[in-house]
Amino acid sequence: MASTAPSPYRLLGGRIPYVEGPLKVTGRAEYTDDIKRPGMLVGRLLRSPWPHARLRSIDVREARALPGVFAVLTGERYPTPFGVLPITHDETAIAVGKARYIGDIIAAVAAADERTAEAALARIRVDAEPLPEYLDPRVGLQKVAEPIHARGLAGTNIQKEVVQHFGDVDAAFARAAHTTRVRGVFAGVTHAFTEPLVTVAEATPDGRLTVWSATQVPHYLHRSLSEVLGIPMHRIRVIKPEVGGGFGGKSDPLPHEIVCAALALETGRPVKILVDREDVFYTNHGRHPTQNDVRIATDAEGRILAYDIDALIDGGAWSSFGTVTTYYNGVLAMGPYRVPNFRYKGRRVYTTKPPSGAMRAHGGTNIRYSVEVALDQLAEELGVDPFVLRTRNALPPNSTTVNEFRITSTSFLACLEAARAASGWDATFRKLPYGEGMGLGCGFYISGSNSPIHFTPKMPQSTVHLKVDMDGGIAVHSMQADIGQGSNTLLAAIVAEVLAVDLDRVHVQRVDSDVSPIDLGSYSSRVTFMMGNAARAAAEELKGKLASAAANLLDVAPEELELVPERFRLRADPSRGVSFLEALHRAMEHVGALTATGSYQTRPVGGSFKGARAGTAPAYSFAAYVARVRVDEETGEIAVRKIWAAFDCGRPLNRLAVEGQIEGSIHMGLGQLLGETMSYRGGRLLNPSLLEYKIPMPQQMPEVEILLVGGDDPEGPFGAKEAGEGPLVATLPAVGNALHDAIGVRFHELPITPDRVLRGIDERRKEGRVWKGA
Amino acid sequence: MSSPDRLRFRLNGQPVAVPCEGARILLDLLREDLSLTGTKRGCDLGTCGCCTVLVDGRPTLSCLTLAALMEGRSVDTIEGISPPQGLSPVQRAFVEHGATQCGFCTPGFVVTATALLRDHPHPSREEIVRAISGNLCRCTGYTKIIEAIESAARETV
Numbered sequence: 001m002a003s004t005a006p007s008p009y010r011l012l013g014g015r016i017p018y019v020e021g022p023l024k025v026t027g028r029a030e031y032t033d034d035i036k037r038p039g040m041l042v043g044r045l046l047r048s049p050w051p052h053a054r055l056r057s058i059d060v061r062e063a064r065a066l067p068g069v070f071a072v073l074t075g076e077r078y079p080t081p082f083g084v085l086p087i088t089h090d091e092t093a094i095a096v097g098k099a100r101y102i103g104d105i106i107a108a109v110a111a112a113d114e115r116t117a118e119a120a121l122a123r124i125r126v127d128a129e130p131l132p133e134y135l136d137p138r139v140g141l142q143k144v145a146e147p148i149h150a151r152g153l154a155g156t157n158i159q160k161e162v163v164q165h166f167g168d169v170d171a172a173f174a175r176a177a178h179t180t181r182v183r184g185v186f187a188g189v190t191h192a193f194t195e196p197l198v199t200v201a202e203a204t205p206d207g208r209l210t211v212w213s214a215t216q217v218p219h220y221l222h223r224s225l226s227e228v229l230g231i232p233m234h235r236i237r238v239i240k241p242e243v244g245g246g247f248g249g250k251s252d253p254l255p256h257e258i259v260c261a262a263l264a265l266e267t268g269r270p271v272k273i274l275v276d277r278e279d280v281f282y283t284n285h286g287r288h289p290t291q292n293d294v295r296i297a298t299d300a301e302g303r304i305l306a307y308d309i310d311a312l313i314d315g316g317a318w319s320s321f322g323t324v325t326t327y328y329n330g331v332l333a334m335g336p337y338r339v340p341n342f343r344y345k346g347r348r349v350y351t352t353k354p355p356s357g358a359m360r361a362h363g364g365t366n367i368r369y370s371v372e373v374a375l376d377q378l379a380e381e382l383g384v385d386p387f388v389l390r391t392r393n394a395l396p397p398n399s400t401t402v403n404e405f406r407i408t409s410t411s412f413l414a415c416l417e418a419a420r421a422a423s424g425w426d427a428t429f430r431k432l433p434y435g436e437g438m439g440l441g442c443g444f445y446i447s448g449s450n451s452p453i454h455f456t457p458k459m460p461q462s463t464v465h466l467k468v469d470m471d472g473g474i475a476v477h478s479m480q481a482d483i484g485q486g487s488n489t490l491l492a493a494i495v496a497e498v499l500a501v502d503l504d505r506v507h508v509q510r511v512d513s514d515v516s517p518i519d520l521g522s523y524s525s526r527v528t529f530m531m532g533n534a535a536r537a538a539a540e541e542l543k544g545k546l547a548s549a550a551a552n553l554l555d556v557a558p559e560e561l562e563l564v565p566e567r568f569r570l571r572a573d574p575s576r577g578v579s580f581l582e583a584l585h586r587a588m589e590h591v592g593a594l595t596a597t598g599s600y601q602t603r604p605v606g607g608s609f610k611g612a613r614a615g616t617a618p619a620y621s622f623a624a625y626v627a628r629v630r631v632d633e634e635t636g637e638i639a640v641r642k643i644w645a646a647f648d649c650g651r652p653l654n655r656l657a658v659e660g661q662i663e664g665s666i667h668m669g670l671g672q673l674l675g676e677t678m679s680y681r682g683g684r685l686l687n688p689s690l691l692e693y694k695i696p697m698p699q700q701m702p703e704v705e706i707l708l709v710g711g712d713d714p715e716g717p718f719g720a721k722e723a724g725e726g727p728l729v730a731t732l733p734a735v736g737n738a739l740h741d742a743i744g745v746r747f748h749e750l751p752i753t754p755d756r757v758l759r760g761i762d763e764r765r766k767e768g769r770v771w772k773g774a
Numbered sequence: 775m776s777s778p779d780r781l782r783f784r785l786n787g788q789p790v791a792v793p794c795e796g797a798r799i800l801l802d803l804l805r806e807d808l809s810l811t812g813t814k815r816g817c818d819l820g821t822c823g824c825c826t827v828l829v830d831g832r833p834t835l836s837c838l839t840l841a842a843l844m845e846g847r848s849v850d851t852i853e854g855i856s857p858p859q860g861l862s863p864v865q866r867a868f869v870e871h872g873a874t875q876c877g878f879c880t881p882g883f884v885v886t887a888t889a890l891l892r893d894h895p896h897p898s899r900e901e902i903v904r905a906i907s908g909n910l911c912r913c914t915g916y917t918k919i920i921e922a923i924e925s926a927a928r929e930t931v
Contacts, residue, residue, distance in 0.1 A: 017872060018869070018872060018874060018875075020874075020877070021869035021872075021877075022861060022865075022869055023877075024874040024877030025856075025861060025864075025865040025869055025874060025877075025880055025881075025884055026852065026856040026861065026881075027811070027813065027814075027851070027852035027856070027880075027881040028812065028856075029877050030811075031814070031878065033811075033814075033815060034811035036809070191912075192912055193876070193878075193912055194814075194822055194824055194878040194879045194910060194912055195814070195816065195876065195878040196815070196816065242877060242878075243876065244814075244816075244876045244878025245878060245912050246876075247912070274815075277816070277817040277818060277819060483876060484874075484875035484876025484877060484878075484913050485875065656871075656872035657872065659872070659917075659918070660875055660913070660914055660918060663914060663915035663917040663918065664875065664912075664913045664915045665915075666915055667912075667914075667915030667916070668912070668915075689819055689821055690816075690817050690819070690821040690822050691819065691821040695910060695912060698903045698906060698907060698916040699903055699907065701915050701916050701917065704915070704917060
């Protein structure tokens with residue numbers, strides 16, 4: 001197993017500190033809000049106080065007349081709709097005609113300073129007619145008086161409906177020895193990254209526009225700016241400084257980014273828009289509030305015969321990634337088990353609330369919770385150990401799911417074995433005293449989306465450029481977006497590994513659309529797999545050029561040479577060789593600086609039915625987590641004491657980063673499980689601050705034992721798969737199932753707050769069910 | 775204040791006299807007026823700890839602090855805590871242990887940890903957790919931050 005065997009690589013497989021670490025620990029790393037341009041104006045946004053309203057007129061004359069105000073914009077100026085998915089462009093930079101949630105942008109101001117900008121906002125007169133609020137997605141399933149969007153399905157607020165059926169689910173249920181059902185109810189949660197949303201834009205007299213933004217996907221921002229502002233992409237330059245966390249919340253092109261650029265165009269001056277924390281909460285794009293009904297049929301031994309799933313998804317005001325979300329809430333239930341019959345109905349409904357979107361382990365988190373809790377329930381009803389039940393159902397390597405996902409590598413069985421052994425499961429499960437428990441939860445997630453959004457599959461999803469000049473330093477350009485996960489470090493390490501140089505020879509350049517080749521950025525856990533393969537290919541190409549030059553100097557064939565640190569030498573006679581720099585300088589004769597390009601393109605996988613591409617990936621990660629918990633019967637408080645996290649990310653290339661992703665994922669998963677909630681009264685958020693929206697404190701963080709058991713993936717770079725999102729999903733059901741072992745209560749509603757714990761215990765006792773003698 | 779519009783205090787060891795309105799917030803003074811952008815603005819409400827600086831050696835939320843109150847006092851920011859070359863032991867430990875991910879909370883943590891280890895060179899794990907509980911991190915789950923501070927403490931034996 002990869003975890004015990006020494007790495008065959010010089011750097012990869014070790015613990016590689018982040019290359020930008022020294023800049024971050026000294027405060028020298030530059031984030032967007034640190035950028036100050038000469039003559040820069042302050043941009044401010046007027047946001048709707050109405051959840052749903054027709055904007056009859058907006059009078060900006062007084063605001064515009066205020067000294068120090070340089071521009072006031074309303075929606076009509078740039079009305080072209082945009083959105084992250086080309087098929088659902090339903091957003092505008094500033095509301096046109098209607099406001100659709102409290103927080104929707106209805107006007108924007110650029111002024112000399114903050115105070116003037118605020119004063120200008122206060123002088124904007126909006127004549128609005130309130131429209132019906134639609135806060136509950138169930139209401140929007142039928143025809144409504146005032147659909148939130150004209151594009152809703154047949155006069156309803158349904159944004160997307162997915163109906164899929166593979167095999168014969170009814171027949172499977174008819175012959176099943178056992179069936180179970182659960183209804184999961186999930187509150188919305190949000191990313192709560194520490195760096196607020198922020199953009200700086202500057203239009204210059206050469207007809208160009210430069211935009212610096214805290215974004216996970218500079219390329220989508222680039223496209224959206226071009227579409228909405230009506231400027232060709234080549235006249236727009238998008239720069240991504242350091243980004244202070246994203247988790248999906250900076251993956252959509254966001255309206256404030258486009259507004260900031262629009263204000264820069266209008267005023268001819270640089271403009272900064274820093275979105276304050278309250279408005280970051282209102283901008284949301286977090287995990288969807290969801291209700292899912294899951295039915296599972298098995299044979300007498302607990303082998304899964306069928307899943308029947310129905311999901312109702314609260315989308316908020318816009319589509320965002322919602323079409324993908326709607327598919328994912330079904331199809332991401334397809335692993336890590338073999339499911340021979342599958343039926344899914346998913347509906348995502350617009351509501352007059354802040355938009356939901358993609359958040360870490362997008363689309364997979366809620367459905368995996370319900371499925372894993374249902375399987376635990378099944379195991380109990382059948383009298384089968386939860387590990388045995390999972391083992392019986394494990395999806396084999398090199399197989400195809402009923403909905404035609406191509407599964408290549410899976411070390412899921414190894415995950416189960418490792419978690420079971422390390423946690424001492426056999427000696428502990430069901431044997432702890434009342435109030436203490438252990439539970440198992442399993443995970444499965446895409447390692448990148450197989451289909452690029454926006455362009456054909458013939459275009460590479462990732463491209464890496466290298467440049468090396470006489471000094472031997474290697475500059476690396478790529479539009480992959482490091483948002484803290486360590487992708488710059490991995491990019492540098494892969495190049496250094498292939499070229500057998502020290503890490504400090506390799507300089508990863510800041511993302512800049514003028515010079516970085518297109519890559520789809522940081523989301524869907526795609527970067528390690530796709531950028532990693534592109535980086536390897538680029539470095540191999542450069543190595544080939546250097547090897548030819550070295551061979552020329554030594555008067556041998558390139559195939560006779562091997563590259564060791566700083567030296568090409570003859571395999572047959574290691575005493576004969578030339579240095580890296582000698583080879584480089586020979587290669588540069590008559591051509592100058594060397595360049596190389598590598599790219600990664602997904603191969604066609606999956607079926608050909610409608611929606612077949614959703615959830616297809618070049619590889620998948622797998623997980624088996626065991627959680628140990630203690631419940632305080634008096635207060636209802638849950639203490640998660642330890643998590644054994646067995647994870648298959650293929651070969652871990654940077655153990656420090658993989659561990660960091662797993663620990664951070666567990667923290668985020670526990671937040672959703674234990675208390676995080678986007679709480680609303682009407683369309684108004686009750687907790688739009690980091691004080692009231694509580695992410696777990698260090699005191700709540702359990703001990704985490706990480707077990708990396710993945711074997712090499714056949715197509716991943718050096719055998720690697722994703723580790724950024726998959727590590728989150730198993731966290732929630734592991735704890736949920738441990739709570740059942742502790743107090744005999746199944747929790748289907750998240751978050752599991754102390755009052756729900758107490759109510760659960762109370763209800764169990766009222767039903768006369770005794771658990772572990774209590 | 776000695777002069778109605780000049781604020782005099784020690785900033786990162788050097789005496790300074792800067793124009794300052796009465797309602798100016800320390801974070802704004804540092805970031806906007808003095809271009810000390812290592813101190814981060816995460817919430818403006820004293821909830822995230824990204825803006826932590828030392829005032830007379832004590833970790834202080836600069837977003838909740840009136841700049842005028844710094845008259846005659848001593849303020850140290852992440853820039854002042856960082857040695858002119860290389861890294862401090864706390865900073866080195868943060869790098870080696872992967873305690874930064876996105877890094878936006880990092881200056882605040884480094885400032886807090888530096889003060890902790892100055893006053894308590896050998897803190898227990900519980901003391902570390904208590905000391906950092908005013909600083910939010912959404913990336914790391916705190917695990918590697920705590921490991922880094924423990925490691926820096928061992929180094930200062």
